[in-house]
Amino acid sequence: MPTTNYPQIDPLIVDLGDRSYSIFIGSQQLAYSDLSVHIKGKQVLIVSNETVAPLYLETVTNLLHDKHVDVVVLPDGEQYKNLDTLNLIFTKLLEQKHDRGTTLIALGGGVIGDMTGFAAATYQRGVAFIQIPTTLLSQVDSSVGGKTGVNHVLGKNMLGAFYQPKAVIIDTQTLDSLPQRQFSAGMAEVIKYGLISDYAFLQWLEQNNDSLLNRNPEALRYAIERSCINKAKIVSADETEQGVRAILNLGHTFGHAIETFQQYQGSLHGEAVAIGTVIAAHMSHFAGWLSKSDLHRIQSIFRSFLLPVTPPVEMTSTDFLALMGRDKKVMDGRLRLVLLKGLGQAFVSSEFSQEDLELALNNACGEL
C-alpha cells in the first residue's frame, strides 16, 4: 500500500461514451493547469462564493488570460442552494450576453458545483462546464457522477439534472485552507467508498488516519484518487441511477432527513451521512447481515476522523420516518434503503423489515 513518493500519475478518465471526461488530481494542479485547453469558446463565467473567491479566484483567472472572463460570487452555504440563487447565475450570463459557446467554471465546494452544473445543464438548454472543487467532500463526491441540482424548501436536491463536466481539476493544496470540521465531513464520503465496495481501501483508511488528518499531500491524493476511481466505476455502470448506482447513497436517506429537519443549517452534509451510515449499519446488524464487531468498527472509523455518529438530540424516530417519505429513493410508495451485508458490500433493498428500520431509528434517537 502506498505511503510516500507517489509517481506522477495520468489523469483519471471517467468513461461515459461521448460524455467521458478527465479528472486531474495533484498538489499543484491550480498553479500549473492547462485550464484553457479544456475550453472551446472565448466566453467563460467563473461561479464561486464569498469564502472561496478571495482565496483562489485570482489564480484561476490568471490561467484564462486568452478568454473573456466574467465572475459571479454567490453567498456561501447550503441554504442558498435554491432556484433564487441559481437565477443569479442566469442573470449574470444574460447581462454579459453569454451565448451557447460559453463555459461555466465551478470554483468552490459541492454547493457551487451542484448549482453551476445545473445552470450549465439548463442555460440555453446546455453549455459546457468545468469543476474545480475546493473541499474534500466535493473532490471525492460531487466531481464524479454528473448529479447537479438545487434544493426545494420541501426536500434536498429535488430539482436537477444529470449533466457531465468537460473536466475536473482537483488541487489538494486547496484543502490546506479547509476548516477541520469541513475536512472531516469530506472524510465521511471517503470512508463510504470503503464501506460500500472497497474493503482494502477501508483498511488503508484505518491505518492512515493520522497522515490524512495531518493532510499529508500524498496520502490525500491517494485517498481522493481511489475514491474517484470507486465512484467512477459505479457511475460508468449506471449513469442515471436505474440500479447499482443507488449504493452510493449509503447513509444518505437518513442523512437527508437530518439535513431537512435542520433546514440545512445544522449538520454538514458529510456529518449527516456519517450519522446516517451508522444508522444503516445498526439496521443491517438488527437484520442479521452485519456482525457486532463490524458495526463497532464502522462507528470507530467515523469517530477516528472526528465525525458524529448519533442524530441531533431534538430529532425523534417519528421525524425520520415522516421526512424519509419524500426521499428520491422512494419508488411507487416503497422506501428503498442502502444496507450492508458486511464491510465493503452494500446493496439496495425495499424488502427490509419495518421493525428493523424502527428499531434502528429508536436506537439512534435514544428511545430504547
Next chain:
Amino acid sequence: MPTTNYPQIDPLIVDLGDRSYSIFIGSQQLAYSDLSVHIKGKQVLIVSNETVAPLYLETVTNLLHDKHVDVVVLPDGEQYKNLDTLNLIFTKLLEQKHDRGTTLIALGGGVIGDMTGFAAATYQRGVAFIQIPTTLLSQVDSSVGGKTGVNHVLGKNMLGAFYQPKAVIIDTQTLDSLPQRQFSAGMAEVIKYGLISDYAFLQWLEQNNDSLLNRNPEALRYAIERSCINKAKIVSADETEQGVRAILNLGHTFGHAIETFQQYQGSLHGEAVAIGTVIAAHMSHFAGWLSKSDLHRIQSIFRSFLLPVTPPVEMTSTDFLALMGRDKKVMDGRLRLVLLKGLGQAFVSSEFSQEDLELALNNACGEL
C-alpha cells in the same frame, strides 16, 4: 392531395432511438384514448391552466381512473412562463409526495407544454411526461422536438432542457374552442414548415385556406400530421440543434425580439413568427436569393390566414438589433439567421451582409 374521408392512420413515430415516442392525431383522441397505457407508475400530475382546465380536465381525469391523479392549475399566459411558476409545479409534486415513478401530463398550449416538460426534465433529475396539446401552435410545434423551458426577464426560452415525452395525444376537436387569433397564430408555424422544406405542402395550404379557417377536421388533421412529420424528420436528424435543426427557427430570431420588446404581452408567438418570417424573406430578397414574386406570395399566405406581417409601430430597427444580440443562435459573437433560397428551401447563415439585415429591418419598421 387529400380532401375528405381520410383513412384512420397509425400514430406518427418520432424516431430518436431509445427516446422514440408516438404522436396520436385525430378528432376523437381524448374521448377514446388509451392514455393509461402510456403511464408506468401509479402517480400522475396533470398540469393545466385556468383557461383549458374547465374545458378538458374532467375528460382527461376520467381516462385515468386506475391512477392516483393530482392537478395543478396555473395562470394562463406567456408572462407566467418563468421559474416562479415552475416552482408551483415542484411544490405540488413534493406536497403530494410524488416520487421518481410519477408521470406529468401537460394539458394546454405551448406554455404549459414547455413548463411541464422542463419540470419533468428536472424533478428528481427526470420523470416521465405526456403532452396533450390543445392549441394549434403547440400541436404542430412544441409537441415534437423535446425543447422545454421557461423565460428569463432578459430573454425568451433562455432556461431549459432537451427532454422527450413518452407520448403526444392531439385531439383536433380541442381546436373548436380556440379563439380565431390563437388559431391563426398556430397557422404561422404550419406555413413555416412549407416554407422551410416542403413546397408541395405550401401549395396545399394556399389551396385549402378556406377549409382550414373553417376548421374542417380532416383538413386540420392532415395539416397537423404533415407539420409533425416535417418537424420530426428534422429533429431526428439533429436532436440537440447542432446544425440543420436551426432552420426550424425561420422568423424566430426577429420574432423573439418582438416578443421580448413587448415583454411577452403584445403579439402572440405565432404572430411574431409571421412578422419575423416576412422580415427574413425581405432580407433574403435584398440578398438576391428570393424573387419578388415569391416574397409577395409569402406575404399573401400569412395575410390569407389573418396574420400580421409588420412589426408593432413603436419598434425601431435599433430595438431589433439590440435584442437580437441575446438570441440563442448567437455563437461566439456572430449572429446566425435562417434565410430562404426560394420557397421550401431554408438555410442557416452567419455570412449574411449587415447591410441587407439593416435594410430589411429599416423596411419592416417603415424607416426607408
